[in-house]
Amino acid sequence: MPGGNTVFARHPSLLPTCVPRRRGEDLLAGGISVGLGTVTGMETLRHVVLFVHLIGFAVLFGAWAAQAFGGTRQITRIMDYGLLIAGVAGLALAAPWGIEYELNYVKIGTKLVILLAIGALLGIGSARQKRGQAVPSAMFWLIGILTALNAGIAAIWR
Numbered sequence: 001m002p003g004g005n006t007v008f009a010r011h012p013s014l015l016p017t018c019v020p021r022r023r024g025e026d027l028l029a030g031g032i033s034v035g036l037g038t039v040t041g042m043e044t045l046r047h048v049v050l051f052v053h054l055i056g057f058a059v060l061f062g063a064w065a066a067q068a069f070g071g072t073r074q075i076t077r078i079m080d081y082g083l084l085i086a087g088v089a090g091l092a093l094a095a096p097w098g099i100e101y102e103l104n105y106v107k108i109g110t111k112l113v114i115l116l117a118i119g120a121l122l123g124i125g126s127a128r129q130k131r132g133q134a135v136p137s138a139m140f141w142l143i144g145i146l147t148a149l150n151a152g153i154a155a156i157w158r
Ligand code: HEM
Pocket: 050, 053, 054, 057, 060, 083, 086, 087, 089, 090, 091, 093, 094, 103, 108, 109, 111, 112, 115, 118, 147, 148, 150, 151, 152, 154, 155
């Protein structure tokens, strides 16, 4: 689609009805007319996976924030679950399905590296806790900073 970075290129379902659309193709793809445009089942499924990805981010960052501000600054299992949910849904979103624009693979690769770094910090930190040692405060804060960085990269880098 021309103008690959426009809102309409990223969200074709927002196209006003006056913009010519390939109706035949939409019908073949199982499109549903919703007044403003046509949403295919694949697009909707991708939005559901994005929703799950955001839940994973919220679980990870929420669990970390609860520990950072008012907690005992420990690493918890909930952080692992959040990272797992965000990671699995993120990998599913890394494949180009249900979209009409090009994915930014440099950005996705950067996010994957950061996710692996967060996973390593969570693993090392919880191993230390199990041995009765404290989690170094730099390690604890880095987990939150890298999680926020990944969300910032997702939202700002296009
Ligand atoms: C801690 C780890 C992660 C966090 C906090 C995170 C956060 C987010 C957030 C907040 C969004 C929504 C932004 C928007 O809709 O513009 C998003 C979208 C997305 N994320 Fe992640 N993410 C993480 C890991 C990953 C990983 C590992 C991958 C893939 C390998 C990934 C791939 C994507 C993709 C493809 C999107 C769809 C939006 C786009 O094209 O930019 N994410 N992520």
